[in-house]
Each structure stands twice: as structure tokens, then as C-alpha cells.
């Protein structure tokens with residue numbers, strides 16, 4: 505949970521929220537607050553994320569006290585103060601005073617609104633029943649397919665998981681020391697709760713682990729890489745899966761279209777003292793110089809499985825562009841299959857909640873390539889209900905509710921026939 509803000513952090517959070525209204529993601533704005541001390545930058549980012557996670561609830565409370573819809577900047581001040589008081593436990597007197605002074609700083613319109621902001625927030629401070637309000641609703645373009653596939657109760661559970669946010673998961677290098685205070689998860693990841701400064705954790709400088717959601721660590725476990733195998737990691741950046749492959753001793757070629765994002769793969773490999781060949785190329789144009797044993801294809805997707813950690817995503821996307829993405833995913837699968845030797849295996853993965861990007865892609869790939877088989881996952885920590893009728897693995901944010909959830913993911917292991 506984020507701590508109630510300082511004035512600097514509150515101003516920073518409002519700037520980030522304005523950026524999201526202008527179409528920028530919170531990650532795009534990572535450098536926007538660099539004039540602030542690091543601690544306030546981190547607080548501002550957490551406050552902005554909390555406002556986005558609780559925006560519907562804040563608006564529901566505010567709507568009972570506000571007569572006319574306020575201007576967007578003033579609405580953000582009201583939401584921030586509401587979330588600080590009702591979600592983060594901020595003391596009303598400090599939060600309301602800060603909100604009034606932030607409003608005063610918003611020009612003539614702000615100066616005229618200070619009385620309203622003060623009066624409304626004093627009433628909000630008395631609000632009872634915050635915890636019972638329904639969680640932030642998924643946008644319709646995403647909620648529709650989720651309800652159609654898993655039902656209304658699943659959509660509500662996913663929304664509750666998004667609102668709760670995500671713990672910090674680490675993937676340890678094989679044989680690395682345990683991280684103090686981290687909970688070992690049944691699938692092999694380590695989990696830490698509460699705000700954590702990653703670079704201050706033991707083992708960071710030594711590269712004993714890397715940050716990777718427990719669900720995101722499973723495609724490589726499903727691929728089951730062996731020491732010495734030649735493996736292509738297609739769409740590799742920022743490289744969490746490249747690190748996993750290299751850490752077991754596979755000979756990895758990591759391909760990504762973005763040279764900038766590949767630099768992050770190089771940095772991650774360096775810190776973890778691991779090696780891989782890095783290739784900046786469009787996967788659709790790439791062929792390996794030497795035959796491969798296996799392929800990991802972590803395809804570009806809607807990233808709708810990562811909303812716990814990216815609560816800005818529902819405010820930035822409208823579902824347009826999905827047809828382009830699913831078309832690209834199908835072309836990437838078909839091209840990757842041409843790179844596999846007979847008998848070779850390919851894991852297809854997407855961090856998406858949309859069946860069109862997961863289950864339906866595999867069904868369509870099997871229809872296009874009837875001799876392909878799907879190998880059902882037999883991994884430690886996997887529950888039978890997570891395996892789909894196609895033999896893929898569907899992961900959802902509402903799974904492991906008592907442990908703190910996981911990202912939404914779909915993955916499947918495909919095998920080319922040995923005779924062609």
C-alpha cells in the first residue's frame with residue numbers, strides 16, 4: 505500500500521495522471537519527475553497508480569457530494585485526496601489542506617474551486633462503506649470477452665485482483681541463495697510483499713535473481729530448456745525469459761525488433777553474469793545460422809494480463825488494433841514453425857486475458873498445421889483447472905487469491921512431428 509503523500513509527491517502524482525489523460529503510460533513518464541528526490545518520485549508513481557486502481561470507487565463517493573462535474577485537473581485532486589483518505593489511511597486534516605492548496609495552484613479556475621474542494625472532501629472524510637464498493641470495472645472491450653469466456657463472477661474476481669495490485673516476484677538463478685523474507689511459490693518463483701526497493705535487496709548486485717512475475721516465469725519452465733540446447737527467444741526484450749534460458753546453460757539467441765529494448769536485455773544479462781547472442785531484427789525476417797532445438801515465442805500482445813502492475817492500461821487502450829495484433833501473432837507462429845527442426849518444440853506465450861490472443865491462436869494454428877501437437881503442461885505448482893481443453897495453460901490474476909494473485913497469461917507447448 506502506498507503511504508499518504510507529501511506535497512511534492514502529490515504534485516508529481518497529479519502530473520502523471522494528467523499525462524495518462526494525454527495518452528502517456530506511467531512507464532512512458534518515468535523521467536518526467538526526475539527533478540524530485542527519488543523517494544518522492546517513487547511515492548508519486550505509487551499514488552498515481554492507486555488513484556487509477558480506485559478511480560471508479562472515488563468517483564462513486566465524490567458523485568454524491570459534487571453538484572457539477574469538475575474540470576479534469578480538479579477532479580484528479582479530488583480523486584487523489586479521496587483515495588489517500590479512504591484507501592491509504594491518510595489523516596483528513598492534512599489531506600484536505602493539501603488538496604485545497606493544490607487546487608489553489610491550478611490558476612483562476614482552481615482558486616474559484618477551493619471552497620468546493622474543501623467542503624466536498626470534508627464530507628468524503630466521513631464516508632462509510634468504501635470497502636464494500638465494487639472494484640474498478642474493466643473497460644467494455646475487455647470485460648465482454650472475459651465475461652463471455654469465464655462468466656461474471658470471474659470478471660469480478662479479476663477486477664478485485666487488479667485493484668489489489670501485484671506483489672514483487674523474483675526468479676532466482678539456479679543454486680542462488682534464498683532472499684530473506686521472500687515466500688517461495690509452488691512454481692519456483694520468490695514473492696515479496698509491500699513496497700520494496702529492488703536495488704537494495706540482497707543478491708541484486710550479484711545478479712542472483714531478476715524481477716519477473718510468477719506467471720511470466722512459466723513459459724520457459726514449460727519449454728523445459730536443457731544445458732547446451734540451441735534456443736531462440738523470439739520477441740525477447742526486456743529479457744526475463746532470456747535470463748531464464750541462459751541460466752540453465754542453453755545457448756540462447758534473443759531476437760527483438762527494438763534495439764533500444766535489446767539494450768535492456770544486455771544490461772540484465774550483464775548484471776546476472778549470463779550470456780546470450782542478441783539480434784535486433786524483425787522475427788518475420790530472421791532465420792538462424794545454425795539449426796535450433798527449441799523456440800520460445802513471447803508474442804507482442806494487448807498486455808491485458810498485466811493490469812495489476814499497469815493500472816493505466818485500461819485508460820490508454822480502447823481495444824482498437826486487436827485484429828492487427830492477432831494477425832501478427834498468427835504470422836509469428838507460422839514463421840517460428842518454419843525455423844523448428846522435425847520433432848522440435850515451440851512455446852507460444854502472451855501476457856493477455858483475451859482468448860483471441862491465446863486459446864483461439866492455438867486452435868487456429870492446429871487447424872492450419874494439423875500434424876502439430878500440443879503437449880499438456882506437467883509443471884510443479886500448476887493446478888489442473890488451469891489447463892485448457894486445447895492443452896494450453898491459462899493463468900488469471902484471480903488465481904492464487906490468498907497468495908497475492910499472478911499476471912494473466914496464456915501459453916502452450918507445440919511439437920512438430922518427428923517425420924516432417
Ligand SMILES: C[S@@+](CC[C@H](N)C(=O)[O-])C[C@H]1O[C@@H](n2cnc3c(N)ncnc32)[C@H](O)[C@@H]1O
Pocket residue numbers: 738739740741742743744745746759760761762765785786787788802803804805855
Ligand atoms: C511481450 S514483450 C516480450 C517480453 C520478453 N519476452 C520478456 O520476457 O522480457 C514483446 C516484445 O516483442 C517485440 N516485438 C514486437 N514485434 C516484433 C517483431 N515483429 N519481431 C521482433 N520483435 C518484436 C517488442 O519489441 C517487445 O519487446
